[in-house]
Amino acid sequence: MLSTKLQLQDKLPLTCSRRGTCCHGNLVMLNPWELACLAGEKKMTPGEFRDLSCDYGGIRLRFDGKTNGQGKKACSQYLDDIGCSVHVARPLACRLFPLGRQMQNDDLNYMYQGEQFPCLEFCPEVTKLPYLTVSEYLADQQTEALEMAQNEYLKLMQNLADIAFELLLDTGLAASGDTETLPQWRIMGNQLPEDLAKSIGPEWLDSLMIPDISLESEDPVSYALKHHDLLRLKVQEKMGNLQTFPELHDASVLIMGLALHLARALGAKPEILAEHWINTAKLHGAME
DSSP: OOEEEEOTTOEEOOSOOOOOGGGBSOOOBOOHHHHHHHHHHTTSOHHHHHHHHEETTTTEEOOOSOBOTTSOBBOTTEETTTEETTGGGOOHHHHHTTOEEEEETTEEEEEEESSSOTHHHHOGGGGGSOOEEHHHHHHHTTOHHHHHHHHHHHHHHHHHHHHHHHHHHSSSTGGGTOOSHHHHHHHHHHSOHHHHHHHHOHHHHHHHHSOSOOOTTOOHHHHHHHHHHHHHHHHHHHHTTOOSHHHHHHHHHHHHHHHHHHHHHTTOOHHHHHHHHHHHHHHTTOOO
16 A cells, blocks of 8 residues: 655644544554563553463464444454544554555654555545644654664664574575575564464563563563563573574574564564575575
8 A cells, every 4th residue: 555655844634523433444563672561551461461362372463342333343452432442552553544654764653554644545534633844743643662672672683683594694504505504584574464473372472572571661662672681591591502503593593583573563564674684694604
């Protein structure tokens, strides 16, 4: 679908009419910081909230509430006559809607899908409400902390992919003539999210989505950095003494699976990233 890119000074009908339309039938992906914040708002552990309200090991908020007049299911956190029950801790996707956000090579862009502003179809009354610039809307929605978290988890995603590269390229696995690892990366990039979650397994999914980090007194950057350290430590403990090429293959595939699963949580397209990383590995001697 065509995306309409925006400038921060662009003025749009971004004042919400509070009808709850966007709380039905949408796709809300979660990074680990957002999952922890939602759980904290609900006075639950992240694991409890994930099991109750999320799909695919915690990367997607479940939409299994009542059906509205358009036949769309409500978000699991939406309550009739009240609205969002976790409004203070709502994820970045909810705060930005109907806008999207793309970070590529440190170049940040905001946009919306299609040529017509999305809210006009089901909430046409927004045209009678005050218009806001994109910059004003971001400030009003208090997106800064969640955008910081998103940026840090994009770095963590790349760092996981780098570990998968190291296991393939720096251990002698690629030089041994291995032609099985890259095809497995491609398979994972094209797997359904539920299938990739099963491939990763519960132990590593827990490490990816519900790290043992207290949310108290943590800002999103320090939370993500601590998460990165925990994952690095786990990789070192589990994979630091691998001896055989089959073991190295399995380890590279697993860690790339984590990177691709996190990529989906961050709104990226795993199939495109997998091809990019495969081509990069080929440039450094890997084969398929």
